[in-house]
Amino acid sequence: MNKLNKILTEVSQLTLNIESNYPELYRFIDENPMTIPTSSHPDIDKEAMEDYLKSLKSILKHHIETHQNKK
Template sequence: MKKVHNVLTEISVLIKKIETDYPELYQFLDENPITLPTELHPKLDSNTLEDYLTDLKSLLKHHIENHIKSKK
């Protein structure tokens, strides 16, 4: 299991990449229902952060496969 600091660093780098290289996708990050906690005070542990990182990677991969390739 990765340490929280490493996961947060990966999340930050990926979000910056999305913001810079895929601005059309960046606008949806705040609205992604997968990332919205349903609890009033969610527990943010390493597993939660790794799940969020996985969701971000999936979102980017899906966007690239379905939007970028269709423009070629």
């Protein structure tokens, strides 16, 4: 499996985890600036997907850190 496929798989798994375990956070994923293309035909390459994966991980980490005591 090439690197881009691994990244896509990890994005899918992380998104499913957020959807299943953090539904209050899942609704904000669509509003993440990383998902809004800046051109009409954006290129989706390995670097763009790595950046998106990092942003998802960062969002989840921040959410867990700031909400862990509220449960």
